[in-house]
Amino acid sequence: MTDTAAAMPSFATKIKTLHWAIAVLVLIMLYGGFTLSRETATLHFGTGLVVLVLMVIWLALRGSSPRPAYPPMPRWQEIAAKATHHSLYALVTLQPIFGLLLVTTSKGEPMAYGVIPLKIAQNDTLHEIGEWLHAVNGYLIAALVALHVLGALYHHVVLKDNVLKRMLPFAKG
Structure with missing residues (x-):
């Protein structure tokens, strides 16, 4: 590990906590x-x-x-990392919105946790659009999650820097 990698700051605890909570929920979803x-x-x-x-x-x-700076890396890797992160932020935020479009316009009577009614009005066209967007977006999220995990493992196993460690819940970066 280089001195630069050792000196890289960790993410704030609240960011780490939300990152891992969302990560677990996204995998379950x-x-x-x-x-x-x-x-x-x-x-x-x-x-x-x-x-x-x-x-x-x-x-x-x-x-x-503020987000801790990326470690020194080739420009294309930094661009790929930023694109992956920003795409994950957008797609994971949009996914439940697409899901709501899907369920609020369905024929049935969808309920969240069996107690929160979600149907607004049946609309077959909007339902099909929501279904398509939700499905395609789900595949894109799965691909980006795989890319994100592979990138983190590449930094940890191959480069042996602190990129992964600084996001681990109990690590000090």
């Missing part, structure tokens, strides 16, 4: 979305709302607290 059943749909809908609220909080905190 991806799995749930690809294996969705009538029995699990109400949990999927409710957890999607939780992800949306957490993303809004995370974006507000992220916008108000």
Whole structure:
């Protein structure tokens, strides 16, 4: 590990906490979305709302607290890292919105956690648009999550810098 990598500051605890909470929920939601059943749909809908609220909080905190600088790396890697991060922020925030478009216009009576009614009015056209956007966006999120994880592991295993460590919940960067 280089002196520069050792000196890289860690992320704020609140950012780390939200990052890992959202990461776990996104993985659960991806799995749930690809294996969705009538029995699990109400949990999927409710957890999607939780992800949306957490993303809004995370974006507000992220916008108000400085991000630690990227370590020295080739320009193309920095561009790829920024593009991946910003795409994840946007797509994970949009996913529950697309899900809401899908469920609020459905034929059924969708409920979040079995208690919060989500239907506004049936509209087959909007429902199909929401269904398509939600599905395509889900695949894009899965691809970006894989890219993000591979990038973090590349830094940790190959470059042996602190990029991953500074985002780990109990690590001191």
